[in-house]
Amino acid sequence: xxxxxxxxxLTRREALCRVGNGFGMMAFAGMIAxxxxxxxxxxxxxxxxxxxxxxxxxxxxxxxxDRKPALEKYHGQPLPGGSIATERKTGTLMKSxxxxxxxxxxxxxxSELFPHVGECADDICWIRSVYTDIPNHEPAMLMMxxxxxxxxxxxxxxxxxxGLGTENxxxxxxxxxxxxVPTTVGPPLWSNAFLPAIHQGTFISDKVxxxxxxxxxxxxxxxxxxxxxxxxxxxxxxxxxxxxxLLEKLDQIRNVRDxxxxxxxxxxxxxxxxxxxxxxVFDIRKESEATLKMYGTGSTARGxxxxxxxxxxxxxxVQVYYGKGDPWDAHSDIQAHRKNAKDSDQPFAAVIKDLKSxxxxxxxxxxxxxxxxxxxxxxxxxxxxxxxxxxxxxxxGFTMWLAGGGVRGGTIYxxxxxxxxxxxxxxxxxxxxxxxxxxxxxxxxxxxxYRYSGRDFRLTDVSGNVxxxxxx
Numbered sequence: 165x166x167x168x169x170x171x172x173x174l175t176r177r178e179a180l181c182r183v184g185n186g187f188g189m190m191a192f193a194g195m196i197a198x199x200x201x202x203x204x205x206x207x208x209x210x211x212x213x214x215x216x217x218x219x220x221x222x223x224x225x226x227x228x229x230d231r232k233p234a235l236e237k238y239h240g241q242p243l244p245g246g247s248i249a250t251e252r253k254t255g256t257l258m259k260s261x262x263x264x265x266x267x268x269x270x271x272x273x274x275s276e277l278f279p280h281v282g283e284c285a286d287d288i289c290w291i292r293s294v295y296t297d298i299p300n301h302e303p304a305m306l307m308m309x310x311x312x313x314x315x316x317x318x319x320x321x322x323x324x325x326x327g328l329g330t331e332n333x334x335x336x337x338x339x340x341x342x343x344x345v346p347t348t349v350g351p352p353l354w355s356n357a358f359l360p361a362i363h364q365g366t367f368i369s370d371k372v373x374x375x376x377x378x379x380x381x382x383x384x385x386x387x388x389x390x391x392x393x394x395x396x397x398x399x400x401x402x403x404x405x406x407x408x409x410l411l412e413k414l415d416q417i418r419n420v421r422d423x424x425x426x427x428x429x430x431x432x433x434x435x436x437x438x439x440x441x442x443x444x445v446f447d448i449r450k451e452s453e454a455t456l457k458m459y460g461t462g463s464t465a466r467g468x469x470x471x472x473x474x475x476x477x478x479x480x481x482v483q484v485y486y487g488k489g490d491p492w493d494a495h496s497d498i499q500a501h502r503k504n505a506k507d508s509d510q511p512f513a514a515v516i517k518d519l520k521s522x523x524x525x526x527x528x529x530x531x532x533x534x535x536x537x538x539x540x541x542x543x544x545x546x547x548x549x550x551x552x553x554x555x556x557x558x559x560x561g562f563t564m565w566l567a568g569g570g571v572r573g574g575t576i577y578x579x580x581x582x583x584x585x586x587x588x589x590x591x592x593x594x595x596x597x598x599x600x601x602x603x604x605x606x607x608x609x610x611x612x613x614y615r616y617s618g619r620d621f622r623l624t625d626v627s628g629n630v631x632x633x634x635x636x
Contacts, residue, residue: 208606213479214321214481215472215515216484216531217468217471220486220490220491221301221490222492222493223501223534225537225563227555230563231260232540232583235257240257241257243256250557252495254544258541270286277502277505278509284516287568289567290563290564291634292587293577293580293587293591297313299557310623315352316352316357318363319357320601321337321338322354322356324481324605325338327607328605330480336479338363339366340367340482340483342467343487344488354367358621459510464487464508465511468511468515486508498555536562537563543555543556561580570636572633578590595625596630599631604635609622
């Protein structure tokens with residue numbers, strides 16, 4: 165028998181595609197996905213999932229979680245060292261207009277803006293010495309979300325799903341909740357960039373009208389309205405499944421790997437499966453009256469409750485933005501924080517309380533903060549010399565807090581100077597924060613890399629240190 169001579173040997177991928185109508189390749193792809201989910205960690209993880217509560221715009225640390233008595237003592241006097249270089253013209257020191265109170269056995273001082281969060285003081289670790297590179301919203305938000313100050317890098321959630329896979333094939337591994345697209349940055353904040361497209365965050369607008377908000381309370385709201393774009397009224401689920409199967413077979417017949425096509429197929433597969441599970445997970449009417457009351461009302465409350473429900477279904481990362489634009493950006497009057505905090509304080513605390521009641525806080529990491537803080541001096545409005553009661557952007561020292569997921573609760577890490585301007589004790593760069601989040605998820609941040617354009621990229625770029633002192 166004469167052996168048939170092929171023009172070129174079959175690759176393993178081509179063989180799997182051709183044998184058995186491509187079912188070998190399908191099984192192999194499933195094995196790869198499973199192995200990533202099982203063997204993606206470098207060591208035992210403390211957390212399985214992340215909920216990131218994001219106060220876009222810049223929360224003032226000296227009016228929330230970093231009390232500075234020196235501001236009260238030297239109110240109206242110049243900041244020692246002369247004028248500061250932030251973004252706008254600033255004036256003299258300005259004390260916080262809010263009252264402060266100690267909470268928990270740890271005795272953490274928290275302003276009147278966050279009394280409900282204060283009730284959870286012993287579950288929270290405050291990092292008071294975070295700093296970033298640029299005092300503008302767009303680059304600072306990109307840094308906090310992607311580890312780089314320019315658009316084009318994968319987001320934290322994309323890196324997590326790339327490194328760990330997903331434990332729920334019926335929902336995206338990374339989801340973003342917000343009433344509307346936050347800031348002028350938008351999708352680059354949750355982009356997959358050069359990682360496979362399946363790792364891009366799925367944006368869900370939880371914006372509802374006043375009438376719809378009333379329907380939520382009256383148990384009439386249809387959760388399908390939140391994800392209406394995944395439904396096709398012209399085709400049944402069975403017909404859609406046949407289309408998906410045909411598309412997969414056609415792709416396998418081509419015998420040429422097309423990452424963009426494969427990513428599109430995976431995205432369609434996820435959308436197909438979401439039709440069965442998404443309506444249930446977004447249907448917060450299924451929660452008890454006590455739970456709904458614990459979260460309160462408003463878009464932040466809905467987003468926080470949905471985040472916990474998604475986490476309960478093993479979505480790897482959920483991010484909740486406060487609202488459209490930069491609503492925490494208090495240039496004119498720091499009293500604007502009152503409304504923002506009223507909307508956020510109760511649901512933020514409810515996330516911790518709810519996770520504890522579900523037995524999930526121990527393996528769910530909750531991260532809360534902004535892209536930067538605010539100055540301890542007041543801002544001079546519009547360059548005209550008129551004194552204002554607002555504060556400018558401050559990238560040099562601000563506070564973020566973490567809870568659950570292996571974090572040591574009831575602790576304070578790092579410190580800013582006497583006026584709350586610069587991190588002076590145990591400074592924590594955003595890269596350090598990201599390295600710590602990855603560590604708690606079982607990942608060595610120096611090993612989570614992706615080869616692109618001739619070099620290895622990672623979330624923490626070429627720096628970053630794990631903050632081991634905050635780990636339980």
